[in-house]
Amino acid sequence: MIEKITYIESDQFSPYRNLAVEEYLLLHCEDKECILYLWQNQNTVVIGRNQNAWKECKVESLEENGGHLARRLSGGGAVYHDLGNLNFTFLVNKDEYSLEKQLQVIINAMGRLGLKAEKSGRNDILIDGKKFSGNAFYEQEKHCYHHGTIMVDVNKEILSRYLTVSKDKLKSKGVDSVKSRVTNLVDYIPDLTLEALKKALREAFEEVYGLTSNECKMEDLDQKEIEMRTKHFSSWDWRFGRKIDFQYEISKRFSWGQMNIQFQVDKGKISDVNVYSDSLKPMTIEKLPKYLKGIRYHKKNICSELRLYWAEDKQEEEMIADIIEWIKEEEL
Numbered sequence: 001m002i003e004k005i006t007y008i009e010s011d012q013f014s015p016y017r018n019l020a021v022e023e024y025l026l027l028h029c030e031d032k033e034c035i036l037y038l039w040q041n042q043n044t045v046v047i048g049r050n051q052n053a054w055k056e057c058k059v060e061s062l063e064e065n066g067g068h069l070a071r072r073l074s075g076g077g078a079v080y081h082d083l084g085n086l087n088f089t090f091l092v093n094k095d096e097y098s099l100e101k102q103l104q105v106i107i108n109a110m111g112r113l114g115l116k117a118e119k120s121g122r123n124d125i126l127i128d129g130k131k132f133s134g135n136a137f138y139e140q141e142k143h144c145y146h147h148g149t150i151m152v153d154v155n156k157e158i159l160s161r162y163l164t165v166s167k168d169k170l171k172s173k174g175v176d177s178v179k180s181r182v183t184n185l186v187d188y189i190p191d192l193t194l195e196a197l198k199k200a201l202r203e204a205f206e207e208v209y210g211l212t213s214n215e216c217k218m219e220d221l222d223q224k225e226i227e228m229r230t231k232h233f234s235s236w237d238w239r240f241g242r243k244i245d246f247q248y249e250i251s252k253r254f255s256w257g258q259m260n261i262q263f264q265v266d267k268g269k270i271s272d273v274n275v276y277s278d279s280l281k282p283m284t285i286e287k288l289p290k291y292l293k294g295i296r297y298h299k300k301n302i303c304s305e306l307r308l309y310w311a312e313d314k315q316e317e318e319m320i321a322d323i324i325e326w327i328k329e330e331e332l
Contacts, residue, residue: 002096003032007202007213010039013083015046015070020229023073024221025091026143035091036105036205036213038198041081043067045162048076048136049282050275052260053240055164062162071239074147075257075282076123076136078163084153084184086197090146097144099137101208106133106148108204113197115188122256123148123280130183137280152197153186244272248297252326256280256319259326265297284316288323299332 008025010018018039025035043066045057051071053059056078059069081087090102103119110117110127117133120126125133125148135148159182185192206213232238246262253259257279264272273292277285291305303324311317 001032002034002092002209002211004030004034005205005209005211005213006033006035006216007205008035008037008216008218009198010037011218013040013042014230015041015044015068015081016234017226017230018087019070019072019233020226021218021221022089022091022145022147023229023233024226025089026138026140026145029091029093029143031093032096033092034096034209035089035216036201037089037091038201039087039089040083040085041068041070041087042083043158044070044081045078046070046072046081047078048278049073049138050075050277050279050285051078052274052276055260055276058162058164067162069239070233071241072136072138072147073140073282074136074138074145075278075280075285076134077257077278079134079149080154080159080163081149082155082158084151084155086150086152086194088148088150088201092144094139094142094144097139097146099146102146103135105201105204105208106150108207109197109200112200112204113185113189113192115185127183127185127188131181132183132185138282150197151182151184152192152194153184154182156182156184242274244274246272246274248332250330250332254319254322254326256315256322259285259323263292263297268296270295270297279319281316281319284319297332299327299330302327302332 018041025037029035045062047053047056053069057069062069106125107117115127117125117127123135124131132151133148137146244262244264246264248263251260257277260276262274263270270292273289275285275288279285291309295301295305306320306324309320311320
């Protein structure tokens with residue numbers, strides 16, 4: 001049971017430093033504590049842990065215009081952040097993690113502003129059927145976080161300029177553009193300020209957990225450790241990942257997300273493989289290559305190896321079953 005809640009706001013707009021602080025808080029969250037961290041990035045595309053940067057974002061255009069490409073620890077899809085967007089992160093140990101409570105904080109905060117919000121699908125929060133908040137999740141041993149966006153007054157023209165959304169994804173959502181399926185809170189409350197939103201979030205946080213929050217300042221954190229983590233999140237290797245000279249590529253959209261696999265084949269065997277996905281189970285995606293490297297490039301062999309995959313929960317088991325059924329249909 002949560003006995004302590006902590007509130008902290010970032011004091012700057014660098015995505016790499018904000019992500020570094022998020023990871024720092026993840027690893028330093030106490031038992032029976034829940035932290036609410038609020039932060040903003042300026043002119044940034046943030047991609048999910050297992051996504052292909054070049055396919056999700058018009059990287060060259062973004063960087064030419066002074067923007068930043070960042071990769072987070074969690075799964076899910078690419079999002080655009082500007083100063084019209086507020087990000088939130090709930091950090092808590094696994095035993096006290098409650099997605100229902102954490103989402104209720106966001107929904108209650110909207111209620112305090114006079115808006116009726118509701119959860120939809122795998123990771124969205126909607127108002128009037130339009131998305132204003134996307135959520136993603138991450139766990140590392142006993143440490144967990146749930147984070148998301150709140151679109152207050154995001155420039156939707158720029159959002160659609162930099163993000164490359166697949167036609168399959170738009171088709172699955174029944175819409176024809178990324179702009180048409182999102183909304184800003186200022187469309188409903190024209191004079192809404194970030195300070196008013198932060199106040200509503202903090203009050204809702206205290207209301208849902210029935211506790212008074214302690215405020216933590218950025219200067220209270222270990223600056224050397226944060227600087228080290230900032231270097232990691234800003235590095236080319238982390239942001240863009242490795243590329244392979246692949247000969248074969250297959251892709252498919254599932255109910256749990258898009259998946260793309262690139263194979264490098266030498267003498268009939270898989271010598272290297274990259275797996276990209278916006279699945280909300282990032283560690284499942286990361287484990288797949290070790291099952292595929294070194295085996296014959298044939299669907300029978302690939303399916304046999306994937307049947308040996310040790311699933312930790314029912315959702316992971318269902319994902320692997322879906323992938324096996326997909327591979328059976330491919331010309332490999």
